Amino acid sequence: MNFAFFEGRIVPFADAKISVMTHAFNYGTGVFEGIRGYWSNNKINVLMLGEHYKRLFNSAKIIKIKINYTIDQLIDITIELVKRNGYREDVYIRPIAYKSHERIGLGLTGIDDDLTIYMAPFGEYLDISKGINICTSTWRKIDDNIIPARAKVTGMYVNSSLAKSEALENGFDEAIMLSTDGHVAEGSGENIFIVRDGRLITPPITENTLEGLTRALIIELAKDELGIDTKERTVDRTELFIADELFFTGTGAQISPIRSIDKRVVGLGTIGPITSKLQKIYFDIVKGNNPKYKHLITPVEI
Numbered sequence: 001m002n003f004a005f006f007e008g009r010i011v012p013f014a015d016a017k018i019s020v021m022t023h024a025f026n027y028g029t030g031v032f033e034g035i036r037g038y039w040s041n042n043k044i045n046v047l048m049l050g051e052h053y054k055r056l057f058n059s060a061k062i063i064k065i066k067i068n069y070t071i072d073q074l075i076d077i078t079i080e081l082v083k084r085n086g087y088r089e090d091v092y093i094r095p096i097a098y099k100s101h102e103r104i105g106l107g108l109t110g111i112d113d114d115l116t117i118y119m120a121p122f123g124e125y126l127d128i129s130k131g132i133n134i135c136t137s138t139w140r141k142i143d144d145n146i147i148p149a150r151a152k153v154t155g156m157y158v159n160s161s162l163a164k165s166e167a168l169e170n171g172f173d174e175a176i177m178l179s180t181d182g183h184v185a186e187g188s189g190e191n192i193f194i195v196r197d198g199r200l201i202t203p204p205i206t207e208n209t210l211e212g213l214t215r216a217l218i219i220e221l222a223k224d225e226l227g228i229d230t231k232e233r234t235v236d237r238t239e240l241f242i243a244d245e246l247f248f249t250g251t252g253a254q255i256s257p258i259r260s261i262d263k264r265v266v267g268l269g270t271i272g273p274i275t276s277k278l279q280k281i282y283f284d285i286v287k288g289n290n291p292k293y294k295h296l297i298t299p300v301e302i
């Protein structure tokens with residue numbers, strides 16, 4: 001049987017149900033995280049657990065959701081939930097803090113909040129071995145002054161879903177979204193990196209992108225492990241066309257090489273050398289095999 005954390009307790013997954021009148025269900029007033037746990041060495045190695053909860057608190061602050069737990073309590077609850085579910089495969093953990101009031105009417109204050117956590121087995125979200133084909137979306141990335149993009153707000157994912165769905169319906173694997181001013185922002189659920197002349201480039205967070213944890217880790221790993229600096233600067237769509245390598249980063253996407261964009265082959269159409277080195281370093285770390293980065297992993301014995 002699967003379990004979820006719901007209304008303050010770990011309960012059978014089937015009992016974790018909200019009312020149709022719930023504010024978050026009606027108005028998209030929730031904030032969430034997506035956390036991966038990698039099954040390796042007979043443990044679930046949960047990646048950047050504390051960092052994810054830190055971002056959840058930031059998202060919650062932006063849309064005035066009160067979380068009645070500390071980060072340490074949420075970490076303990078998550079570990080307990082991972083143990084109770086007992087999956088012996090890669091998992092995805094989804095905490096959501098949300099406006100739980102059963103009330104009609106807009107606003108963010110004077111409305112009850114709650115938090116739930118559930119998890120499920122999870123494999124690859126995007127291909128990581130041969131490269132994906134992406135397109136530029138006709139949907140623009142939502143602006144920070146419309147729905148704050150740095151907060152992981154449930155309602156914001158209508159924007160991402162429009163882009164993802166359009167891409168899939170047109171035969172692509174994923175979409176790249178531009179900001180209203182036409183600069184590259186991010187994928188529907190990923191940050192993007194460009195390799196040009198042996199250097200890394202990624203759009204700045206102020207380009208209406210999520211403050212991606214994988215993005216931050218890749219910037220650190222590129223510098224510390226490969227001696228490669230990442231330039232955070234505005235990127236034009238056409239610069240993606242002439243990149244030597246392109247890849248997405250994200251908890252779900254991991255490091256997903258991009259094979260083509262808008263029907264233009266990227267580089268040689270194979271996984272580039274820098275992408276491939278970063279993948280190797282990343283997967284070693286997430287499986288708990290690199291002692292230097294043990295602090296990023298919460299190992300849970302099953």
Ligand code: PMP
Binds near residue numbers: 034190191211213249
């Ligand atoms: N951008 C968006 C819109 C996302 O949903 C995600 C996934 N959380 C990311 C970027 C990547 O962020 P992270 O590396 O923290 O998973």
